[in-house]
Amino acid sequence: MHPTENLAGYVLGALEGPEKIRVETHVATCAPCASVLAQYRAVVSTLPMGLDPVTPPPEAWAAIRAEARRRRLPVLEGAGTRVRPNWRWAMWPVLATLVASLLIWNVVLQRELTRRAPGPAPGPEVEALSRRPGRLVILAGTGQPAASARLFVAVDGGGHLAISGLTPLPRERTYQLWFIRTGASAVTGGTFRVDARGLAWVKAPVPASLDEVSAIAVTEEPAPGSVSPTGHHLLEAKTWR
């Protein structure tokens, strides 16, 4: 019997005793539960990323470095000099693995950012984006179930759209963002293309107040875009905060 009621609690570290042992024993031999556990673990690892970031005190690194150096120094013991056990040989493979993973991740991330045309590298504007009050609209994949998008709309009307899961299009086709108003024509939020992995990060002008908009959608249109939507809604949002 699969311990489905306990997998989430296990990943959160909220189980103890026999319940915890039962989960560990079960997932060691059950691939589906182990797969669910791995996904839960990945989700839990993102929880702190939802917090507003706080900068550590500037002197923290100096203190860590000083202590790390101190732990590497030889010490005097009794009548002779005894060298502190050389942790370097135990520690080097660990740090090498960590740095290799970090470098690989950084290279991949940098490659992804470079591919995210159009426009300049998003660093400074993204930092500014993170500080602006605004709304986050989540578009669900109505026409393409694997697709999703997040539209961040700042109070001053500027927007950024992050998309995943859309199929790359041929040159003569394009995706287009729409703000659909009740009793009035839809207003375009611009066109965009996704990369080979179906990802895009684009600036999206928000021409209408969200209070006047009944739905936000993404459609596929002939390049370079249409005056009004002609395609089905591939992504859509009808409610937002």
Place this chain on the structure above:
Amino acid sequence: MQVGEESALEVLYARYAGLIFTLALRIVGDRELAREVLQDTFLRCWDGREAYDPGRGRVPGWLMGIARNRAIDLLRSRPHQARLREREPLVGLVSEPAQRDVADSVTLRLAVASALQELPIGQRQAIELAYYGGHTQVEIARELGEPLGTIKSRTREAMERLRAALWPLIEAKREG
């Protein structure tokens, strides 16, 4: 060799210190204790006391696991100092200059924050009390005056909602 090791630690610190400090501060609610957690986390890496197991997840998750365990240990050992913010809302903790972020991190941060906000309050409490409070489900049930089965269901349902909302972004980031 000595310079190379220290620079490896510095690379890790530059990349993850902000995230770890933020997590620690959310748990312990005190800047000095959070700094202690930050120091302990990186020195445990340095000493080789914590072995990185790729099978248990990626580097950020691994580091945050060390930090979270240490923070919860402190929370339990110094309750008079450290329970200040146990029930604070998840976002808007402090107003300090944010570290420089890239597009991925901001998108994920906004997505995680909105996914949590969309959870029913009971589900969100079950997640937060477990993850940030270090409570067991038995303790949560007792604290909220709810049956244990209810807490387990809420936790599972919350995790399923979070998985549905966040897994596509996580997967997209990994494949990138």
